[in-house]
Amino acid sequence: MSDPRRSLPGVDSLLASAEFRPLLAGHPRSRVIRATRAVLDALRGEMGESAQPALPEDYAGYARRVADLLIILDRPSLRDVVNATGVVLHTNLGRAPLSRSARAAMLRAGEGYSNLEFDLEAGVRGSRYVHCVDLLREITGAPDALVVNNNAAAVVLAINTMAQGREVLVSRGELVEIGGGFRIPDMISRSGATLREVGTTNRTRLSDYRKAAEDRAAAAILKVHRSNFRISGFTEEATVSQLAELARELKLPLFHDLGSGLLADPGVLGLPEEPRAPDSLRNGAHAVAISGDKLLGGPQAGIILGRTEIVARMRENPLTRAFRVDKVTLAGLEATLRHYLDPQEALREIPALRMISTPPEELESRSRAIARALGDTALEVRVVEGDGAVGGGTYPEVPLPGWTLRIRVPGVSSQETALRLRSGEPPIVARREDEEVVLDIRTVDPTDDETLVAALRGLSPPSSDTLSHRQTSGLQDRAE
Numbered sequence: 001m002s003d004p005r006r007s008l009p010g011v012d013s014l015l016a017s018a019e020f021r022p023l024l025a026g027h028p029r030s031r032v033i034r035a036t037r038a039v040l041d042a043l044r045g046e047m048g049e050s051a052q053p054a055l056p057e058d059y060a061g062y063a064r065r066v067a068d069l070l071i072i073l074d075r076p077s078l079r080d081v082v083n084a085t086g087v088v089l090h091t092n093l094g095r096a097p098l099s100r101s102a103r104a105a106m107l108r109a110g111e112g113y114s115n116l117e118f119d120l121e122a123g124v125r126g127s128r129y130v131h132c133v134d135l136l137r138e139i140t141g142a143p144d145a146l147v148v149n150n151n152a153a154a155v156v157l158a159i160n161t162m163a164q165g166r167e168v169l170v171s172r173g174e175l176v177e178i179g180g181g182f183r184i185p186d187m188i189s190r191s192g193a194t195l196r197e198v199g200t201t202n203r204t205r206l207s208d209y210r211k212a213a214e215d216r217a218a219a220a221i222l223k224v225h226r227s228n229f230r231i232s233g234f235t236e237e238a239t240v241s242q243l244a245e246l247a248r249e250l251k252l253p254l255f256h257d258l259g260s261g262l263l264a265d266p267g268v269l270g271l272p273e274e275p276r277a278p279d280s281l282r283n284g285a286h287a288v289a290i291s292g293d294k295l296l297g298g299p300q301a302g303i304i305l306g307r308t309e310i311v312a313r314m315r316e317n318p319l320t321r322a323f324r325v326d327k328v329t330l331a332g333l334e335a336t337l338r339h340y341l342d343p344q345e346a347l348r349e350i351p352a353l354r355m356i357s358t359p360p361e362e363l364e365s366r367s368r369a370i371a372r373a374l375g376d377t378a379l380e381v382r383v384v385e386g387d388g389a390v391g392g393g394t395y396p397e398v399p400l401p402g403w404t405l406r407i408r409v410p411g412v413s414s415q416e417t418a419l420r421l422r423s424g425e426p427p428i429v430a431r432r433e434d435e436e437v438v439l440d441i442r443t444v445d446p447t448d449d450e451t452l453v454a455a456l457r458g459l460s461p462p463s464s465d466t467l468s469h470r471q472t473s474g475l476q477d478r479a480e
Contacts, residue, residue: 008043008055009062011036019063027070035069036062082428082448082455086402086440088355089392093429095293095300096392097351097445102298102335109331116327129315131330135337139263140278142288142305146315147333152182153323154289154302155257159191159222161314162253166219167196169212171204173237174224178393184224184257193219203236206246213250221247223285224257225275240275244284253286253310260394261296261303263340268347269357271395277305286310292329294392297350298336299329355442356390356400364403366441366449371405373453380408388442406436409459417459424455 014020014036015029023032039062043055056062081093089095098106119126129146136145148154159168168188175197177183188195196218199208209221221243238246240256247254258277266274277288287306292298302323304314314320325333339346347353367383374381386404389395409417414432421428421437431438444452 008040008047009059011040014059014062014066017059017063019059020066023063023066023070027074031070031073032066035066035073039065039069080426082426082451083443084428084430084439084441084452086386086388086400086404086431086442087391088352088388088400088443089294089390089394090443091392096295096297098299098332099297099336099339099349099351101339101349102332105331105335106299106328109327114327114331116330128324128327128330129320132334132337135334135341136303136305139337139340140281140305142277142281144306144308144311146304146311146320147292147325147330148302148304148320148323149325149329150300151257151259151261151289151291151302152178152187154304155184156187156191157314157317157319157323158255158287158289158304159188159193159220160319161317162255162310163193163219164191166193167217168193168220168222169196169198169209169218170222170224171199171208171237172197173199173201173204174222174226176224176226178259188222204238205236206238206242209238209243209246210250213252218250218252221252221254222257223254225259239283240280240285241283247284247286254284256280256285256288258288258290259294260392261290261292261294262394263296264343264346264353268343269353270400271356271390272398274395281305287314291392292333292336295352295390295394296336297339297346297352299332301325301329301333351445358402358442360385360402363440363442366446367403367405370441370449370453370456374456377457378410379456379459380410382406382436386438386440388440400442402440402442405439405441406433407439407456407459408436412459420459421455424458426451428452428455 011033015024015032020032020036046054056065083090083093085093087093115126116131117126117128118124132147133145136142136147146154148157162168170184170188175184175195185195196212198204198212212218223238223240223243240254243254258275258280260274262274262276263278266272277290280288285306287304287310290296290303290305292301292303296303304311336350339349347357364383371381371383382405384404384406386402387399388402389400390398407417408414414435414437417437418430418432421430428439431440439452441449441452
């Protein structure tokens with residue numbers, strides 16, 4: 001018996017057909033060849049597994065499959081998505097979305113030249129580390145500031161500057177793990193310092209720090225804000241002001257890894273009180289590190305705020321060049337910080353703050369409008385109260401009360417429905433609960449509501465000549 005795979009047309013015959021001419025006109029020939037071979041390889045694999053595979057009926061069918069794959073291959077790796085999870089600072093989806101002003105500033109900085117490291121008045125080389133400093137001083141009251149590429153870099157740079165080759169005192173209850181499996185003990189080790197654990201997981205007193213410093217091996221005290229979890233019950237910890245008094249007594253610098261970057265009033269956002277950088281500085285911390293892309297609402301950056309002499313030493317540390325921030329980030333951060341000159345403007349213009357503070361009744365109204373737009377479809381749609389989250393390792397267990405859309409597609413699992421939404425253009429990322437797809441529009445920009453409606457209306461099985469979602473990754477691997 002002859003091999004049925006021999007019935008597949010050859011690459012050359014397909015490329016020579018009229019059906020493939022539009023593909024060759026719109027794409028490089030080499031790319032069309034790779035995509036065609038990938039489609040044929042996939043069909044051979046299916047024929048090896050099934051006695052009656054679903055083959056394209058004609059060359060037009062092959063052309064449609066290749067066209068589908070070319071669309072996938074032409075998509076950029078980093079793509080826009082619609083975040084319908086209700087998690088505002090979703091780390092996997094890029095954390096804080098940027099304000100219009102920040103986006104425009106970053107575009108301008110990327111389009112041409114700038115005075116990144118040029119002193120326009122003197123006409124000589126300048127420093128990228130002067131940008132944003134005046135704004136940070138004005139907004140936070142810090143004597144000086146330094147911007148690097150993320151908060152983890154800020155911590156490593158600070159510890160390396162303050163305590164290289166010596167000990168850093170840290171409470172056992174603050175030896176946290178941040179995103180991606182990175183842990184404070186490992187970061188201290190990589191900074192060139194030695195970790196000196198103080199107290200216990202649930203109780204660390206001021207006397208524990210004093211006792212640990214008796215041998216004079218310590219060079220700094222590090223306090224880490226537990227932003228991504230809570231310890232409750234039989235607990236005790238030293239406050240920043242208490243540690244600052246001890247640091248003065250021992251003549252050691254106190255560094256506060258605050259992380260979350262909250263500068264707005266949490267009460268106005270409807271959130272519980274949370275430590276903020278200005279408070280830590282007023283309470284005596286010598287330096288504080290915060291993130292730019294969390295509750296501050298800007299691009300990814302690590303911001304060090306502190307006393308002039310300490311920040312100056314960090315600025316001169318060779319690691320600062322390894323951790324330096326680029327011009328586009330500085331432009332976006334500066335534009336974001338300018339919003340904070342007017343607290344009301346910050347709440348209005350910074351998307352993360354606006355999403356967090358959106359009233360539940362507004363979310364209910366939008367959710368019901370979307371549900372009405374789907375009333376003539378076969379979808380099962382419910383509008384139900386549900387909680388969002390701040391995310392980004394901040395405010396754990398603090399819900400954001402709101403409303404959600406819960407979707408069922410008859411005859412289709414919630415897993416497959418969620419996959420189809422993620423496979424659309426743009427991809428829509430949602431949650432799954434109790435065999436329903438849950439869409440929380442708190443994190444969906446109102447301008448994307450129509451996009452969401454269109455994607456939900458289009459939930460239907462793919463045709464036989466269209467690539468299935470499960471084939472996509474395999475074909476892409478073959479083509480590239």
